Amino acid sequence: MYLDLLLSALGQGVIYAPMALGVFVAFRILNTPDLTIDGSFVFGMTVCAAVTVAGHPIPAIFAGVLAGSAAGLMTGALQTVFGVNPILSGILTLTGLYTVNYMVLGGQSNLYLQSWEPNAAGALVPVGSQTIYKMMATVMGKSQSAALLLSLLITFLAAAILIVFFKTRPGMAVRATGDNEEMVRSSSINADAARIGGIMIANALVALSGAILCQQQRYADLGSGSGMLVVGLASVIIGQALFRQSSVTLGIISAVAGSIIYRLILQVAYQIDMPSHMVKLLSALIVTIALILPQAKDKLAIMRLRHGGERSQSR
Amino acid sequence: MSVQLSIQHLSKCFEPNTPNRRVALDDLSLDVERGEFITILGSNGAGKSTLFNAILGKFLPDKGRIILDGDDITYWKDYKRAAHIGCLYQNPQWGTAPNMTIEENLALAYTRHASKSFFAVNRRDSAYFRELLATLGLGLENRMKTPMGMLSGGQRQAASLLMATIAKPKLLLLDEHTAALDPVTSRQVLKITAQIIAQNNLTALMITHDLHQAVSFGNRTIMLDAGRLVLDIGADERAGMTPRRLADLFAAKAKHLLSDRSLLSV
Numbered sequence: 013m014y015l016d017l018l019l020s021a022l023g024q025g026v027i028y029a030p031m032a033l034g035v036f037v038a039f040r041i042l043n044t045p046d047l048t049i050d051g052s053f054v055f056g057m058t059v060c061a062a063v064t065v066a067g068h069p070i071p072a073i074f075a076g077v078l079a080g081s082a083a084g085l086m087t088g089a090l091q092t093v094f095g096v097n098p099i100l101s102g103i104l105t106l107t108g109l110y111t112v113n114y115m116v117l118g119g120q121s122n123l124y125l126q127s128w129e130p131n132a133a134g135a136l137v138p139v140g141s142q143t144i145y146k147m148m149a150t151v152m153g154k155s156q157s158a159a160l161l162l163s164l165l166i167t168f169l170a171a172a173i174l175i176v177f178f179k180t181r182p183g184m185a186v187r188a189t190g191d192n193e194e195m196v197r198s199s200s201i202n203a204d205a206a207r208i209g210g211i212m213i214a215n216a217l218v219a220l221s222g223a224i225l226c227q228q229q230r231y232a233d234l235g236s237g238s239g240m241l242v243v244g245l246a247s248v249i250i251g252q253a254l255f256r257q258s259s260v261t262l263g264i265i266s267a268v269a270g271s272i273i274y275r276l277i278l279q280v281a282y283q284i285d286m287p288s289h290m291v292k293l294l295s296a297l298i299v300t301i302a303l304i305l306p307q308a309k310d311k312l313a314i315m316r317l318r319h320g321g322e323r324s325q326s327r
Numbered sequence: 328m329s330v331q332l333s334i335q336h337l338s339k340c341f342e343p344n345t346p347n348r349r350v351a352l353d354d355l356s357l358d359v360e361r362g363e364f365i366t367i368l369g370s371n372g373a374g375k376s377t378l379f380n381a382i383l384g385k386f387l388p389d390k391g392r393i394i395l396d397g398d399d400i401t402y403w404k405d406y407k408r409a410a411h412i413g414c415l416y417q418n419p420q421w422g423t424a425p426n427m428t429i430e431e432n433l434a435l436a437y438t439r440h441a442s443k444s445f446f447a448v449n450r451r452d453s454a455y456f457r458e459l460l461a462t463l464g465l466g467l468e469n470r471m472k473t474p475m476g477m478l479s480g481g482q483r484q485a486a487s488l489l490m491a492t493i494a495k496p497k498l499l500l501l502d503e504h505t506a507a508l509d510p511v512t513s514r515q516v517l518k519i520t521a522q523i524i525a526q527n528n529l530t531a532l533m534i535t536h537d538l539h540q541a542v543s544f545g546n547r548t549i550m551l552d553a554g555r556l557v558l559d560i561g562a563d564e565r566a567g568m569t570p571r572r573l574a575d576l577f578a579a580k581a582k583h584l585l586s587d588r589s590l591l592s593v
Contacts, residue, residue, distance in 0.1 A: 181438060184427070184447045188435055191424035198383065198422075200410035200439060200494075258426075258474065 019160065021279045025272030026163040027225050028243065030170045032251070032271040033264060034217035035244030037174070040263060042190040042210045044091075047102030049218050049244060051109035052083040054237035056219025058116040061123050061232035069143045073223045080219020081212040083109060088208030113234055122233040125226070143227040159228060166224055170217060171264050177213075178260045186210040187260065218244070239292045246295045247271040249302040274298070330394075331530040332359040332498055337381060337391035339554075351377040352388065353554035359498075364524055364531045364545035368538070368577065374554040375534045379500050384408050396497045410439060413491030413529075415484070415504040422487030425476030429467060429486060430456060432475050436490035459489055463519055481512035485519055492523050499524065501533040517544065538570035548573070552581040 031053060038046035060076035083105055090101035117123045125141040140146075148162045149155035177183040189196045189206040196203040218240070226232045251270025255262055274295075281294060339352040351374050359365060369375045381388050382395075384405035393401045400408045415422055423432050433456045434447045442451045453471065460468040463485050467478075475483060484504060492499060501520065505513040521544055524531050535541050541548050548565060550558035557580040560568065 179446045179448070181434075181441075181447045184431060184435055187427060187431075188424045191426045192421070194421050195424055197405060198409055198414045199436060200406055201435070202406045 017279050017283070018276070019156075021276040022272055023160045023163060024278075025275040026160070026167040026268075027228060028221055028247070028275065029167040029268045029271040030217045030224075031221035031240060032244045032247035032267045033170060033174060034214040034221070035241065036248050036263060036267040037210060037214040037217065039245065040190075040248065041178070041187055041260065042207065042214070044098050044190070044207075044211070045102070046087060046211060046214060047099060047241065048083055048087045048105045048109075048211075048215055049102075049241045050237040050239070051106035051113075052080040052215040052218045053222040053240045054113050054232075054234060055083050055109050055116075056080045056222030057226040057232045057236060058113045058123075058234070059219075060223035061125060061226050062116050062118075064125050064141050064143060064227060065123070065127055067127075067142065069141070069147065069227065072227070073144065073220070076223030076226075077216045077220050080222070081216035083219070084212035084215030085208060087215070088211035091211070092204035092207050110234070117232060117234065121235070122231060125230045125232075140230065143230065144224075145228055163224060163228070166220070167268060170220060171268055174213075174217070175261050175264050178264075182206075182209065186213075239295065242292070242295045242299055243274070244271075246298045246302075247274045249299060250274055250277075253302065329361050330358050331361040331363070331396055332357075332382075332532075333392075333394040334358075334378070334382075335392040335394065337378075337393065338389045339377060339381060339386070340389055350554050352381065352391075355391070355551075355554060355556055357549070357556060359530055359532070361530055362528050363547055364521075364529075365533070365547045365549055366541040366545045367532055367534045367549055367551065368536075368541050368558075368573070369534075369551035370581070373551040375551055376502055377554070378551070379414070379502055379532070379534070382408075382498070382500065383412060383414060410494070411497040413494070413496035413499045415487055415491050415499075415501050417503040417506045419480040419483040419487065419507060422490060423475040423483055426474055428472050428474055429460070429478075430471040432486065432490060433459075433493060437493050439494050459493065460486075462522075463489070479512075481508050481516055484508060484516050488516070488520060488523060492527060492529060495527060495529075497530065499529045499531040501531065503534050503536065506536065520544075538573050542568045542570060542573060550577055550580070552577075557581055 031049075035049060038044055038049065056076035056079055059079040060072045063072035063075045087101050087105045090096040090104060091098050096104070114121065124138070125143060126138040127141060128136040129139045131137045145155075145159045145162060148158040152158040152161070178187060185196065185201045185206040186209055188201070189203050189210065193203055193207075196206065222237070225236070247270035248267050249270070250273050251266030251268070252263070254269060254273070255266035277298070278291060278294070281290070282288075286294070334355060334357040337352050337355045341349045341351055355374070355378065367375050380386060382393055384400070384403060387402065391401070392399060395408070395411060424435070427435070430448055430453055434441065434452060437452060437456075441447075442449055457468045457471065460471070465482055465485055467482060467486060475486065478486065488504070504520070505516050508516060517540065520533075523529070531545070533545060542565060546562045546565075548558075548560045549556060558576060
């Protein structure tokens, strides 16, 4: 039973790991709170669903990723070219995306990955669309382990590409822009371009999660994106607490690990009969505690120092 | 000798048509010869930093032209001209990326001249960076993997200086780059500055509030007041110049005295 629990957490963790990487790129590398993330997750999902239903499961993943980067381009352009406040520009894109997503799903709020085809009797029956997970299962035979392996592979690839990218010159320009934008502005690097590129990468990663989730669960749902940002932040923070990383490479690895551990925490919570609507509250609590903890530690230390000081004076 | 930087009738007025109207640059013209190292004096609000920001393209001037090495850069985008201009500010934290290593910072600054390689940090360039860092005499060559944020202000400013000059810029702008450092470190960074400028035969402008520095560094001193050039002292005239005489000269030319900070150093 415990193995099941672990495998289930691992399976979900790796599907949401690219999303955590996207949050890591936006919040940690670029130092920008990007609220587009909730929207680009669903955008990746809906675009992927639409293309999958049309019968192209592999291009569907890429289409989803492209959709996410387009959302990032929008937010990035608002922030840089038009000088809109970063948080507001994310909210604007997010709000606009809701309508776009609704239209991509053909004017409905959810879509099963199936098409209606006539059976022998001539009646229309739903036929499940081909997905990359089904394809992998056909190759390997076992569907459960095939799904896990495929998600692992995708996440591994995304993380590897990201690690390599941040060591190249364009990647370093993105890192430097997040680290000290003033410096980049007085060097020969186009800081606006680096910022837009970084936000596009972040949202492309988030959309990748949405896309593979949609093929794995075989439906797309407009509501699935809400709170994703907090889930991603929770993963990044959990990973950070574990690894105490300073380098970008370690940060990327720890974000993936954080995503898996976050799902493990949820699985354990479900075991002790936590109703599923508690998930969001739990994620919010994890992030809040992680954000408060360092401050609380400092305050406690200062309090101890003050009390100690009084005692030694009164003697 | 040829002119490296030519400022022609540059004017800039901030917030025109309002009660806060402020003329920052007033028909300022200045020719800088190639290899010249000019120190710039002037009280607060005289237009020194505004002049630098105009050259760097942080804003566009109302009137006038900026010619750098024969190119009219007046309307170039800031990052495009940054490829030819190195710049250093008072705050050591402005010139470097704190969470990136010394090596990565230098690789970033060296981008245009770097060896072709897939990764930004490569062995050949790193060997060159190590050599350069060694010339600073601060032991930084053994700490290339250290994040820039771990260095002290003086070390960071020296490293920033390397970053600003590593791409052999056509012009180096120094905006009171040692003002935030303690006197000993300040002298050390100034020494390194003079050394780097001489070795690379750079054309440089240095803003300072220290009259001693103004006459002992570089080969020409100019003074700005209310956005105008009020004093231009060439090499010959500077030979016998003392900080006291400089202060008197300025007081005669300008409508008001130099700042207290400058006078303290007399």
